[in-house]
Amino acid sequence: MHELGICDALLKMVDKIAREEQLDGISRITVEVGTLSGVVPKYLEDCWTAVTDGTPYANSEFAIDVVEGTAKCFDCGQEFLAGINDRLVCPFCGGDKLVPVSGRDLTLKEILAE
Numbered sequence: 001m002h003e004l005g006i007c008d009a010l011l012k013m014v015d016k017i018a019r020e021e022q023l024d025g026i027s028r029i030t031v032e033v034g035t036l037s038g039v040v041p042k043y044l045e046d047c048w049t050a051v052t053d054g055t056p057y058a059n060s061e062f063a064i065d066v067v068e069g070t071a072k073c074f075d076c077g078q079e080f081l082a083g084i085n086d087r088l089v090c091p092f093c094g095g096d097k098l099v100p101v102s103g104r105d106l107t108l109k110e111i112l113a114e
């Protein structure tokens, strides 16, 4: 479970931005999670609650935007949406040599101050 490490890094990032931009009272933090990133949104939320306990961000809303990942078929070159739970074969030719194109990232999307 690497969600804890991710939340730790996120917290540091949020803290740095909040200081630099002198934001007072963060009301919402939004992160974007790709379906191919391997990050489970539910775990991420739990970890965020754990790492922000006792910090100024404990009461900030934590929003997760899930972004559909896309993969490209090595055999026919088509790109298609690929959820992590899907059986990963190409819907066009049935090939299983797939290359992830997007949706592998987790990014800090927005910090909203009161």
Ligand SMILES: [Zn+2]
Pocket: 073, 074, 075, 076, 077, 078, 090, 091, 092, 093, 094, 095
């Ligand atoms: Zn294909």
